[in-house]
Amino acid sequence: MRNKKKLLIEQLDQKLAEFKNAATVHVPQRGWVNTIRTTFNMTMDQLGAKLNMTKGAIQKVEEREATGQISINKLRNIGKALDMQFVYGFVPKDGTVENLVNIKAEKLARKIVLRTNQNMKLEDQGIGDEKINKTIEELASEIKREMKKSLWD
Template structure:
């Protein structure tokens, strides 16, 4: 019972995140690329703020701001450092992890992949009869897979069991 509730809670969480993910995936192609010198330098320069001004606001040396901007361009900046720099320029830092496809689709695909032996057998029998797996059959197989493969084991590389 507890496991089933946990599974339902994860499904609900995926549905909520999928709503947001769908919106963000539609938005991603329209987002601008980072300014040539990086977001910190681009924002700082657009504000008319010198490196010395930003350094003073951060309580560091101007050379540290140069290193900070270089580490952002190199992709090695620490998130807390980026957050402090954004705050010093009265900006918000937004970091997003956007799934390439809906989370529920990813889970369903993985579950069906792990449950593949039974699906392959069903597909083989159906292809011999010149049939394809219908959406109803797919849902049925997915229900069986959900019963056999809990969410907690989906991403393990070892065989089920």
């Protein structure tokens, strides 16, 4: 039987695969609401009418979006008013969630093993590089399998 945590990671990676190209999308300087509204040649009054808001409120919405101070619900409502779907998500920098976990687990394992080996060296019990690397690999596998909370410290 597959490890439940590994299965959850694989399922999350499948869900995030749809966003793979999203990492290359850059938010316009004035924000999406302003960019879409002006591209549609829609006035603030027209968008405001669709959202039951004033022109001044739309201006504030555009300013807040451009500065990152707008709520997800507000963006979702604006998307509906524009007959568009609002999309929201997180995309791992290094390709997949599994890769992110692998990197974090290896880093944590390396830190633990090297610290332990340093203490052992002080007592003339240090181990060689080959054994260190094997120990790091084994500990990283254990950390991934157990998905230890310390992985995210």
